Amino acid sequence: xxxxxxxxxxxxxxxxxxxxxxxxxxxxxxxxxxxxxxxxxxxxxxxxxxxxxxxxxxxxxxxxxxxxxxxxxxxxxxxxxxxxxxxxxxxxxxxxxxxxxxxxxxxxxxxxxxxxxxxxxxxxxxxxxxxxxxxxxxxxxxxxxxxxxxxxxx
Amino acid sequence: xxxxxxxxxxxxxxxxxxxxxxxxxxxxxxxxxxxxxxxxxxxxxxxxxxxxxxxxxxxxxxxxxxxxxxxxxxxxxxxxxxxxxxxxxxxxxxxxxxxxxxxxxxxxxxxxxxxxxxxxxxxxxxxxxxxxxxxx
Numbered sequence: 001x002x003x004x005x006x007x008x009x010x011x012x013x014x015x016x017x018x019x020x021x022x023x024x025x026x027x028x029x030x031x032x033x034x035x036x037x038x039x040x041x042x043x044x045x046x047x048x049x050x051x052x053x054x055x056x057x058x059x060x061x062x063x064x065x066x067x068x069x070x071x072x073x074x075x076x077x078x079x080x081x082x083x084x085x086x087x088x089x090x091x092x093x094x095x096x097x098x099x100x101x102x103x104x105x106x107x108x109x110x111x112x113x114x115x116x117x118x119x120x121x122x123x124x125x126x127x128x129x130x131x132x133x134x135x136x137x138x139x140x141x142x143x144x145x146x147x148x149x150x151x152x153x154x
Numbered sequence: 155x156x157x158x159x160x161x162x163x164x165x166x167x168x169x170x171x172x173x174x175x176x177x178x179x180x181x182x183x184x185x186x187x188x189x190x191x192x193x194x195x196x197x198x199x200x201x202x203x204x205x206x207x208x209x210x211x212x213x214x215x216x217x218x219x220x221x222x223x224x225x226x227x228x229x230x231x232x233x234x235x236x237x238x239x240x241x242x243x244x245x246x247x248x249x250x251x252x253x254x255x256x257x258x259x260x261x262x263x264x265x266x267x268x269x270x271x272x273x274x275x276x277x278x279x280x281x282x283x284x285x286x287x288x289x290x
Contacts, residue, residue, distance in 0.1 A: 045191045049187075056282075059276060062239075074282075127237065
């Protein structure tokens with residue numbers, strides 16, 4: 001009696017194709033859903049870590065000729081680049097200066113709504129000045145990471 | 155036939171190992187980011203706690219001659235900058251010279267040297283804590 005069936009070569013080929021198909025589905029799922037979730041979590045964790053590392057402290061405050069000067073230091077791990085300053089009345093023109101580098105900053109730095117000014121990054125142990133072109137005791141700065149930091153002298 | 159089945163098993167094993175390596179790589183990435191985040195939160199908490207507990211007092215009352223300060227905090231404090239404000243509101247920032255930065259151990263007194271006559275004197279520490287030693 002002759003038995004009907006498939007040959008060994010065909011069996012191996014079918015099994016091989018089935019296994020490739022299953023692995024393809026798994027890998028495709030892994031690279032689309034899982035990887036995007038993982039990467040978004042990693043990205044979020046890194047941004048949060050950088051935000052936590054940006055610590056701005058107010059050292060001294062004064063107003064002169066309608067300009068508010070906030071003397072600040074960064075005691076965090078990450079540099080702070082100010083890209084906008086908001087007062088309770090809305091956005092304000094500002095500049096950031098390092099008096100140790102620019103002692104004559106009051107005459108040389110110019111105000112802008114978006115440019116950091118004379119010295120871009122608040123970092124290291126120096127005391128920086130954030131000058132705001134209006135009289136206010138409270139500002140909120142927005143950093144390059146989109147991190148809002150409130151600075152109040154009141 | 156047994157030899158072919160062995161080859162198929164080896165193929166499955168290789169694919170399984172490939173997937174495991176991918177999985178471990180992703181896990182390592184996630185754990186690294188998670189660790190960095192926790193380290194930063196811990197660092198931030200330490201800095202803010204240190205700021206709250208920093209207490210520096212002025213010992214010498216004549217700032218024109220010699221400014222002596224004492225650390226009354228329960229931990230060493232490093233002074234990185236001194237700000238002086240004169241009667242006209244002019245601010246001068248000293249970050250180098252005058253022995254700065256200087257670390258003061260708990261209970262000890264350190265001389266920061268002579269500063270121009272100032273109405274206000276503010277010291278800044280490495281953790282960002284600032285203290286007004288003398289008010290106008």
